[in-house]
Amino acid sequence: SQQGEEDPQALSIQEGENATMNCSYKTSINNLQWYRQNSGRGLVHLILIRSNEREKHSGRLRVTLDTSKKSSSLLITASRAADTASYFCATDLSNYQLIWGAGTKLIIKP
Amino acid sequence: NAGVTQTPKFQVLKTGQSMTLQCAQDMNHNSMYWYRQDPGMGLRLIYYSASEGTTDKGEVPNGYNVSRLNKREFSLRLESAAPSQTSVYFCASTGTALGSLSLHFGNGTRLTVT
Numbered sequence: 001s002q003q004g005e006e007d008p009q010a011l012s013i014q015e016g017e018n019a020t021m022n023c024s025y026k027t028s029i030n031n032l033q034w035y036r037q038n039s040g041r042g043l044v045h046l047i048l049i050r051s052n053e054r055e056k057h058s059g060r061l062r063v064t065l066d067t068s069k070k071s072s073s074l075l076i077t078a079s080r081a082a083d084t085a086s087y088f089c090a091t092d093l094s095n096y097q098l099i100w101g102a103g104t105k106l107i108i109k110p
Numbered sequence: 111n112a113g114v115t116q117t118p119k120f121q122v123l124k125t126g127q128s129m130t131l132q133c134a135q136d137m138n139h140n141s142m143y144w145y146r147q148d149p150g151m152g153l154r155l156i157y158y159s160a161s162e163g164t165t166d167k168g169e170v171p172n173g174y175n176v177s178r179l180n181k182r183e184f185s186l187r188l189e190s191a192a193p194s195q196t197s198v199y200f201c202a203s204t205g206t207a208l209g210s211l212s213l214h215f216g217n218g219t220r221l222t223v224t
Binding site for chain 1: 218
């Protein structure tokens with residue numbers, strides 16, 4: 001019942017470059033969230049975008065949402081070593097249930 | 111402010127043994143959740159508690175039971191562990207329904223069943 005699918009599965013870039021990862025989903029949504037997970041830790045919420053929003057910014061993060069294509073992208077600008085982590089998108093199945101993608105593993109090379 | 115605290119951090123069980131994973135949050139959140147995370151897959155919801163006194167099944171509840179002990183605490187019990195339950199378990203909480211607020215996660219319990 002996995003709804004969100006991230007692309008690519010893994011991404012390796014040089015420090016300072018921009019990183020873009022994508023999420024596709026299957027059914028209509030009310031909102032979409034992005035989370036970060038550092039190795040061996042729990043997930044941390046990054047940003048939530050509602051279905052009536054097309055773009056949202058938070059610091060070096062930029063999220064877009066295209067409901068006609070059922071897709072979202074997360075852009076991290078000017079990447080840093082500390083951005084090395086796995087990134088997950090999640091969409092709402094109900095008031096209390098999210099559907100998660102399998103994640104994009106991002107590695108920032110110094 | 112501790113947020114969401116899970117114990118233990120690591121556990122090894124033999125097939126058929128039982129154990130309880132503990133979770134507590136200090137953010138006065140109404141809703142609490144148990145997820146499992148397996149390699150190459152997204153998080154899968156095991157059980158959730160929308161509010162104190164209620165619990166509901168998620169996507170993969172078989173083999174598990176839960177107890178919402180009070181507003182702060184939500185435990186997950188494996189009555190007879192199986193190797194298929196080897197996973198990382200995460201507890202999470204949120205103030206209201208997911209439409210408006212994000213999840214706060216603990217750091218996980220890494221369980222191996224041999």
